Amino acid sequence: xxxxxxxxxxxxxxxxxxxxxxxxxxxxxxxxxxxxxxxxxxxxxxxxxxxxxxxxxxxxxxxxxxxxxxxxxxxxxxxxxxxxxxxxxxxxxxxxxxxxxxxxxxxxxxxxxxxxxxxxxxxxxxxxxxxxxxxxxxxxxxxxxxxxxxxxxx
Numbered sequence: 001x002x003x004x005x006x007x008x009x010x011x012x013x014x015x016x017x018x019x020x021x022x023x024x025x026x027x028x029x030x031x032x033x034x035x036x037x038x039x040x041x042x043x044x045x046x047x048x049x050x051x052x053x054x055x056x057x058x059x060x061x062x063x064x065x066x067x068x069x070x071x072x073x074x075x076x077x078x079x080x081x082x083x084x085x086x087x088x089x090x091x092x093x094x095x096x097x098x099x100x101x102x103x104x105x106x107x108x109x110x111x112x113x114x115x116x117x118x119x120x121x122x123x124x125x126x127x128x129x130x131x132x133x134x135x136x137x138x139x140x141x142x143x144x145x146x147x148x149x150x151x152x153x154x
Contacts, residue, residue, distance in 0.1 A: 006105060007042035009086060012050035013109055016082040019055055026052045054082075054089040061088035068128035079114045080122055087126050091133040099130040099137050 002010075014036075015029040030048060033039060054061065062073055065084055069076065076084070087106040090097055103126045110119035131138050 002041075004041060004043040005046055006108070007038065008044070008047035008050060009105055009109055010112075011036065011039060011042055011047050012054065012086055013079070013082050013113060015047075015051045016054050016085055017078055019051075020078045020082060026055050049093065050086055050089055053093050054085045057089060057092065058085065061085050061092070064088060064129060064133060065125065068125045068132070077115060077118065080110060080118045083109045083114065083118075083122050084125055084129075087122075088129060088133070091130060095134075099134045100141070103127065103130060
């Protein structure tokens with residue numbers, strides 16, 4: 001079952017895709033998207049925050065993404081680019097959302113809307129981005145996994 005936040009991410013993805021292709025304003029995009037079927041089931045505030053945040057912070061998010069990519073940013077498909085930008089927005093604006101949740105939700109979006117193996121690319125890029133933007137959280141999670149693995153061996 002899709003959560004209201006997942007639905008917000010879906011609608012934000014559609015809006016950001018539109019922004020990447022046509023550069024409509026966030027207000028124009030939101031005005032249209034709120035009329036989409038199923039919008040009433042999404043977290044509308046989270047949708048607006050993701051859409052407006054990703055567009056407002058696009059330069060910063062894209063700059064953070066570039067070192068994590070294996071190709072120039074303009075060669076990343078618009079769907080995958082939008083997914084990466086939404087996740088980058090969540091990493092920076094929503095520290096209450098665990099980085100693993102951000103990555104998992106982005107991978108699910110890429111599976112649903114992207115190309116055949118786009119989700120694998122998104123996963124790899126976001127692993128690197130999380131290590132850069134949420135270093136303490138990622139380090140703590142790795143240390144916990146290693147401690148669990150060590151105690152399981154004993």
